[in-house]
Amino acid sequence: MPPEKAHYFATDCLSFFSKIPGLPALMKGMFELKDPRLERKLFGLTFKNPVGLAAGFDKDARWYNELAHLGFGFIEIGTLTPKAQIGNAKPRLFRITEDNGLINRMGFNNLGAEDAIARLKNKKTDIIIGGNIGKNTATANEDALADYLFNFNTLHDYVDYFVVNVSCPNVKDLTKLQDTPFLLNLLGQLKEINKTKEKPKPILLKIAPDLNSSQLDEVIAIVAQTKIDGIIAANTTTSREHLKTDEQTIARIGNGGLSGKPVAKKATEVIKYLSEKSNKAFPIIGVGGIHSAEDAIEKLDAGADLVQVYTGFIYEGPALIKAINKKIIERYA
Numbered sequence: 001m002p003p004e005k006a007h008y009f010a011t012d013c014l015s016f017f018s019k020i021p022g023l024p025a026l027m028k029g030m031f032e033l034k035d036p037r038l039e040r041k042l043f044g045l046t047f048k049n050p051v052g053l054a055a056g057f058d059k060d061a062r063w064y065n066e067l068a069h070l071g072f073g074f075i076e077i078g079t080l081t082p083k084a085q086i087g088n089a090k091p092r093l094f095r096i097t098e099d100n101g102l103i104n105r106m107g108f109n110n111l112g113a114e115d116a117i118a119r120l121k122n123k124k125t126d127i128i129i130g131g132n133i134g135k136n137t138a139t140a141n142e143d144a145l146a147d148y149l150f151n152f153n154t155l156h157d158y159v160d161y162f163v164v165n166v167s168c169p170n171v172k173d174l175t176k177l178q179d180t181p182f183l184l185n186l187l188g189q190l191k192e193i194n195k196t197k198e199k200p201k202p203i204l205l206k207i208a209p210d211l212n213s214s215q216l217d218e219v220i221a222i223v224a225q226t227k228i229d230g231i232i233a234a235n236t237t238t239s240r241e242h243l244k245t246d247e248q249t250i251a252r253i254g255n256g257g258l259s260g261k262p263v264a265k266k267a268t269e270v271i272k273y274l275s276e277k278s279n280k281a282f283p284i285i286g287v288g289g290i291h292s293a294e295d296a297i298e299k300l301d302a303g304a305d306l307v308q309v310y311t312g313f314i315y316e317g318p319a320l321i322k323a324i325n326k327k328i329i330e331r332y333a
């Protein structure tokens, strides 16, 4: 089955089975690991375990209630944009199985931030929900600020933390918004809006794994100056280095962000750099190529406080989450 179709088929199956009385409890019994030693307190939130589902899987907040049965400690919805958009032309999601990776150029296909509210209001789980926000493709970078502010205001009452996504390689020129003056202005304004709200929400910035050390130094300075709550490292990479998949296949697939095993090393290096250089000044959520419990430990040892999975969840299935949590107890308890 083509990968995008398989995604909808699998999530629809999950929704269907979740409606059968008794099955959600059975799924929880199979996949969830409940243990107080897994609990993590970060930026004012208590995560029941440190393993989350990364952004992009449940962009429109359609399946988070059902996904919560699979043992995650948190689920990040989005990327949501102000207006609904269809994203890039299909096919736009490709498996590269030899490398345990995916290449995607989805392009922020989503139904829009306002549309997600009804489903977020229908929350039937106590799981922590992150809201990942971006700009519409049709919005010029000069006007991007307004898109982020709109999403932040729209979703403020319905998510537990926010992620500013300026690192997706599949929306033209989006990664240029990783530029320091733009981020200082945007994050500063989000912090100001937060102050006007009854319950301020933690704000994190999601960065690309392709930033060099001087750009990472700027990220550290931005966090220090704006006092945002943390960093998510990292998004997909534009690099195609060290792949086993033959060059013609890669060329045929074309543009897109590469995820899974091939991005693991880069993401870990970014986490390690940020953690060491900042002297652990802020929380880091580590993501990129976690396909086993050992891969997750590598991210935590590099300085991550929480981890997220996406491609590893597709390849390995939901048993991965419990396996990671089990290993975390063995290793750190």
Ligand SMILES: Cc1cc2nc3c(=O)[nH]c(=O)nc-3n(C[C@H](O)[C@H](O)[C@H](O)COP(=O)(O)O)c2cc1C
Pocket: 054, 055, 056, 057, 059, 078, 079, 093, 102, 104, 106, 108, 132, 165, 168, 206, 234, 235, 236, 258, 259, 260, 261, 263, 287, 288, 289, 290, 308, 309, 310, 311, 312
């Ligand atoms: C099909 C697909 C869609 C994605 N969509 C988003 C997105 O909308 N927003 C975002 O911040 N990251 C998105 N990501 C990136 C993931 O959240 C994650 O950062 C990246 O894939 C690295 O983790 P992984 O190797 O575990 O997949 C997407 C990844 C994939 C594979």
